[in-house]
Amino acid sequence: xxxxxxxxxxxxxxxxxxxxxxxxxxxxxxxxxxxxxxxxxxxxxxxxxxxxxxxxxxxxxxxxxxxxxxxxxxxxxxxxxxxxxxxxxxxxxxxxxxxxxxxxxxxxxxxxxxxxxxxxxxxxxxxxxxxxxxxxxxxxxxxxxxxxxxxxxxxxxxxxxxxxxxxxxxxxxxxxxxxxxxxxxxxxxxxxxxx
Numbered sequence: 001x002x003x004x005x006x007x008x009x010x011x012x013x014x015x016x017x018x019x020x021x022x023x024x025x026x027x028x029x030x031x032x033x034x035x036x037x038x039x040x041x042x043x044x045x046x047x048x049x050x051x052x053x054x055x056x057x058x059x060x061x062x063x064x065x066x067x068x069x070x071x072x073x074x075x076x077x078x079x080x081x082x083x084x085x086x087x088x089x090x091x092x093x094x095x096x097x098x099x100x101x102x103x104x105x106x107x108x109x110x111x112x113x114x115x116x117x118x119x120x121x122x123x124x125x126x127x128x129x130x131x132x133x134x135x136x137x138x139x140x141x142x143x144x145x146x147x148x149x150x151x152x153x154x155x156x157x158x159x160x161x162x163x164x165x166x167x168x169x170x171x172x173x174x175x176x177x178x179x180x181x182x183x184x185x186x187x188x189x190x191x192x193x194x195x
Contacts, residue, residue: 022071022118031060031184032191034069044121052128057188058145059124061181062152065173066097071118095123102130127152134159145181149174 027033035042045056063069071094092099094117098106106126107115115122131148134140137156140147151159153170164170 024069028064028068029183031057031187034060035191038069038120041120044124047121048124048128051125052132052142054124054128054131054142055185057181057185058131058143058148059127060184061145061177062127062149063095063123064180065149065177066092067095069095071095071120094118095120096127098123098126098130106130146174146178149177 025034025037027037045059048054048059049056093103096117098117103117103126106129107113110125110129112122112125115126117123117126130152131142134148134151134156135142138147138151138159140151140159142148147159150164150170153174154163154167158164164174
């Protein structure tokens with residue numbers, strides 16, 4: 001086999017490994033299955049729980065809603081006249097779908113220049129930081145998944161202004177996030193991988 005084909009085969013194998021890591025876990029409706037398939041998630045969730053007090057099932061439900069656990073997830077492109085690309089709907093990226101400005105604020109406050117929105121540990125740390133600030137500023141308990149999600153989506157100031165009240169679609173989504181958190185919580189209680 002020539003060196004060219006060996007190099008091409010090696011690149012193909014490495015490329016498939018990298019693509020696999022950024023894809024969604026197979027069974028998104030089962031918290032134990034997610035953690036079994038991606039054991040490094042366990043450490044990320046436990047670290048965020050210890051540091052920020054955010055329970056794993058809450059983080060998992062919000063990540064599910066934001067990115068479906070796809071590491072490099074981005075919002076879709078917008079098009080003018082249906083065909084001319086105009087850029088993405090927002091600068092959101094990664095597991096947490098953090099916007100550029102909010103991510104920069106987090107990085108500046110914590111001096112984490114190497115943090116990445118496509119890294120599960122950094123994304124969960126960011127979400128813990130954001131949700132703790134929501135508790136401090138808006139008195140929304142960390143386990144109030146419904147209101148934490150509304151404040152995460154519309155921003156803490158938007159939540160205080162009640163912007164979500166004119167968005168029935170958003171309150172429906174927040175209810176789904178709360179229900180998923182409850183489902184994940186029940187599953188994690190029986191999950192040996194998580195203990």
